[in-house]
Amino acid sequence: MSPSAPILAVRDLRVGFATEGGLVQAVDGVNFELRPGEVLAIVGESGSGKSVTAQTIIGLTRSSNARIEGSVELDGEELIDASDATMRQLRGERIGMVFQDPMTSFNPVYRIGSQIVEAIRAHRGDVGKDEARARVVELFDSVGIPNAERRVDDYPHEFSGGMRQRAMIAMALALEPEVLIADEPTTALDVTIQAQILALLGELNRKRDLATILITHDLGVVAEVADRVLVMYAGKVVEKGTLDEIFYDPQHPYTWGLLGSLTRLDRPRPKRLPQISGSPPSLLALPDGCAFRPRCPHEFAKCTELPDLRERITDAPGHCDRCWLDPEEKRAKRQVEGQIGLEAPA
Amino acid sequence: MGRFVVRRLFGMVAVLFAVSVIVFMIFNVIPNSNPAQALAGKNATPTLVKSIEEEWGFDNSLPEQYVTMMKKVFTGELTSYKPRIPVDEQIFERIPATLSLSIGAGIIWLFFGLLLGYLSALRAGGWLDRLLTGVAVAGISIPVFLIAPVLIYFLTYKVEIFPNAQYVPLTEDPWEWLTHLILPWFTLAILSIGFYSRVLRSNMLDVMNEDYVRTARAKGLSERKVMTRHVLRNSLIPIITLFGLDFGATIAGTAIITEVLYSLDGVGSYAAEAATKFELPPIMGVTLYGAFFVVFINALVDIVYAYLDPRVRLGETASA
Numbered sequence: 071m072s073p074s075a076p077i078l079a080v081r082d083l084r085v086g087f088a089t090e091g092g093l094v095q096a097v098d099g100v101n102f103e104l105r106p107g108e109v110l111a112i113v114g115e116s117g118s119g120k121s122v123t124a125q126t127i128i129g130l131t132r133s134s135n136a137r138i139e140g141s142v143e144l145d146g147e148e149l150i151d152a153s154d155a156t157m158r159q160l161r162g163e164r165i166g167m168v169f170q171d172p173m174t175s176f177n178p179v180y181r182i183g184s185q186i187v188e189a190i191r192a193h194r195g196d197v198g199k200d201e202a203r204a205r206v207v208e209l210f211d212s213v214g215i216p217n218a219e220r221r222v223d224d225y226p227h228e229f230s231g232g233m234r235q236r237a238m239i240a241m242a243l244a245l246e247p248e249v250l251i252a253d254e255p256t257t258a259l260d261v262t263i264q265a266q267i268l269a270l271l272g273e274l275n276r277k278r279d280l281a282t283i284l285i286t287h288d289l290g291v292v293a294e295v296a297d298r299v300l301v302m303y304a305g306k307v308v309e310k311g312t313l314d315e316i317f318y319d320p321q322h323p324y325t326w327g328l329l330g331s332l333t334r335l336d337r338p339r340p341k342r343l344p345q346i347s348g349s350p351p352s353l354l355a356l357p358d359g360c361a362f363r364p365r366c367p368h369e370f371a372k373c374t375e376l377p378d379l380r381e382r383i384t385d386a387p388g389h390c391d392r393c394w395l396d397p398e399e400k401r402a403k404r405q406v407e408g409q410i411g412l413e414a415p416a
Numbered sequence: 417m418g419r420f421v422v423r424r425l426f427g428m429v430a431v432l433f434a435v436s437v438i439v440f441m442i443f444n445v446i447p448n449s450n451p452a453q454a455l456a457g458k459n460a461t462p463t464l465v466k467s468i469e470e471e472w473g474f475d476n477s478l479p480e481q482y483v484t485m486m487k488k489v490f491t492g493e494l495t496s497y498k499p500r501i502p503v504d505e506q507i508f509e510r511i512p513a514t515l516s517l518s519i520g521a522g523i524i525w526l527f528f529g530l531l532l533g534y535l536s537a538l539r540a541g542g543w544l545d546r547l548l549t550g551v552a553v554a555g556i557s558i559p560v561f562l563i564a565p566v567l568i569y570f571l572t573y574k575v576e577i578f579p580n581a582q583y584v585p586l587t588e589d590p591w592e593w594l595t596h597l598i599l600p601w602f603t604l605a606i607l608s609i610g611f612y613s614r615v616l617r618s619n620m621l622d623v624m625n626e627d628y629v630r631t632a633r634a635k636g637l638s639e640r641k642v643m644t645r646h647v648l649r650n651s652l653i654p655i656i657t658l659f660g661l662d663f664g665a666t667i668a669g670t671a672i673i674t675e676v677l678y679s680l681d682g683v684g685s686y687a688a689e690a691a692t693k694f695e696l697p698p699i700m701g702v703t704l705y706g707a708f709f710v711v712f713i714n715a716l717v718d719i720v721y722a723y724l725d726p727r728v729r730l731g732e733t734a735s736a
Contacts (some may be wrong), residue, residue, distance in 0.1 A: 158637075161636035163636055167635075174626065176631065177650065178627040178650075179649065179724065188641075193636055225727070227727050341548075
């Protein structure tokens with residue numbers, strides 16, 4: 071882990087939305103720190119609260135029926151109660167965001183270049199249109215869009231999905247932000263393009279010393295670029311640790327499930343891909359105790375009490391999880407079917 | 417773009433041709449439509465009717481009659497039966513009144529409809545939105561033939577703010593033209609103001625949920641820019657189509673009731689007159705005039721559309 075001070079610190083973040091059915095606690099006590107040059111992956115199923123966490127950081131979840139508590143500090147500055155004007159200035163300028171679906175994330179009626187020029191000029195009023203356009207051409211070059219000079223004047227529908235996502239990344243980086251939040255940046259792309267986009271993100275991260283939050287449900291993506299991993303389930307972090315810790319010594323049965331559902335090319339092909347049975351609980355009717363309990367094959371009496379997120383293995387500081395099982399028991403159990411989890415490194 | 421315009425022009429001619437054939441056929445299929453009998457009068461002798469038939473060409477075959485009539489349309493010789501007045505003269509004489517009424521009303525309904533819709537969408541769910549919703553529903557529900565007498569009664573009779581009816585040509589006296597038209601304009605526009613404000617409101621609420629609006633916020637645009645450049649701009653595209661259809665239809669006929677109520681001697685009242693007298697030449701003339709405007713304005717809309725939505729432009733070059 072790099073020794074530098076964290077650029078972004080999220081503490082006890084709780085985000086709830088008042089709905090007709092009651093208060094939906096979409097994010098329930100999330101903590102993490104992010105340092106320059108680091109890639110933090112937030113992993114979880116749909117509805118686990120990962121996107122809400124990300125959007126809350128840049129203030130996009132603010133609304134009259136949202137209840138936001140806790141703290142988000144960007145370089146020491148508190149963002150949760152910052153004014154809308156402050157948040158607006160910081161979006162794009164200090165925190166860039168890349169969204170899931172590049173097909174729908176550009177406005178179809180404006181040229182791609184002009185949409186990025188718009189982002190630049192929203193923050194740098196003194197930058198002229200031509201100057202901003204030249205900057206966009208440079209950016210397009212740096213994210214690997216060929217014929218940049220010509221393509222800035224294309225409309226979104228004239229770009230392929232992968233090129234649009236590159237343009238999206240160019241837009242997020244236009245003002246050289248300190249933090250980049252990529253919300254499922256590869257989900258809508260096909261596999262070869264995914265690999266290219268991930269390589270690009272990794273490269274930018276190293277070159278620019280960018281602090282990156284990568285939100286995904288795909289552990290394959292995580293393995294590619296992340297330094298640390300946060301696994302979320304039903305609004306709570308159920309496990310966090312370094313990439314190696316999560317992949318080689320996963321502690322929470324939910325993490326085992328996620329890892330087990332990966333197709334492995336280095337193993338004999340199973341008849342069926344393992345899956346996590348059932349579906350995520352409704353946030354309006356969470357079970358007592360551990361939220362994963364109803365789907366967990368290893369549930370026992372103590373699970374009706376909510377486990378706290380803490381270090382449970384002695385030799386791995388910072389590797390925390392929310393599961394009552396004894397670490398040794400976990401290691402034994404996750405191997406039972408031979409497919410869930412991974413063997414410890416030799 | 418050139419090919420696009422040419423293609424549209426061909427389309428227009430085809431539509432006008434189809435309309436003329438249909439009107440002609442309907443007129444001849446409807447029973448009790450021997451115009452010679454009507455021209456000859458109640459106590460006419462069969463010889464008189466016969467001679468009129470020959471004189472007007474009613475005894476020719478239908479295709480022949482159609483061709484003769486269309487020739488007259490193009491040479492401007494189309495005349496009504498009783499009295500014998502050239503149809504095109506009648507229409508052209510009345511076009512200024514109809515266009516003044518329709519264009520003015522169109523501008524008013526577009527302006528107020530969009531303004532109210534925009535405010536409604538910005539404050540969706542709030543008291544202003546609810547108030548404007550009520551106003552819009554009232555505007556849509558109250559029929560023109562109720563609004564007009566009420567306005568006339570209160571604003572020209574009780575309190576003499578506006579002059580009573582009649583069309584004053586713009587070239588004659590612009591001020592009188594304006595004051596005479598204000599009530600008719602609003603009468604004609606009120607339904608569309610309500611309707612357009614509802615449509616724009618719902619378009620905007622849809623667009624607000626689009627991913628690109630979230631992107632616009634994420635890049636740090638001010639809320640005003642997000643709303644105008646991204647939400648409003650994209651919400652206007654369907655409105656343009658709607659306006660083209662409605663505006664064409666207004667010129668072609670919707671204005672009739674308002675024209676009659678305010679005694680504006682426009683094409684609408686001529687059309688109503690022609691329909692009651694059941695004479696083919698004026699009906700044909702008025703129908704072609706109406707169809708022309710509908711088709712022409714829709715062609716304009718398509719061109720504007722291509723400008724507003726680049727995806728349409730692509731489709732055009734691909735198929736051209």
